[in-house]
Amino acid sequence: MVEDFVLELQQSRHQSGLTQEECAHLLDMNRTQISDIENGDRLPHLKEIIGFSILFGKSFEKLFASVFEDVRATMAARLQTLPLSEKPKQPNWRKRTLLKLKDYLESLNPNINEV
Numbered sequence: 001m002v003e004d005f006v007l008e009l010q011q012s013r014h015q016s017g018l019t020q021e022e023c024a025h026l027l028d029m030n031r032t033q034i035s036d037i038e039n040g041d042r043l044p045h046l047k048e049i050i051g052f053s054i055l056f057g058k059s060f061e062k063l064f065a066s067v068f069e070d071v072r073a074t075m076a077a078r079l080q081t082l083p084l085s086e087k088p089k090q091p092n093w094r095k096r097t098l099l100k101l102k103d104y105l106e107s108l109n110p111n112i113n114e115v
Helices: 002-016 020-026 031-038 046-056 064-080 091-108
Strands: none
Touching: 002 031, 002 046, 002 064, 020 031, 020 046, 064 091
């Protein structure tokens, strides 16, 4: 998961022709921070992720495709085993929310089982 992000980030930087120093300057970071992220020693903060996205012209989902897929799969599996309370506060809202979530997850991965 992290390895895929690191590879995507490294490839994006190399394709851009920018050095770590140049990226660091543009993103208000230092070269060591860029190196640590590219080596997988630390994950970037949200502001840094947004910066990478803008700098390399890639969506957040593209940069973190493997992380998104992992979260989608986990959420789809957990949706199937969601413990339902006996007396939900807003049963219609909850049902709509869960159906929307199920539909969204299925649109991302059509192999998800029925809830």
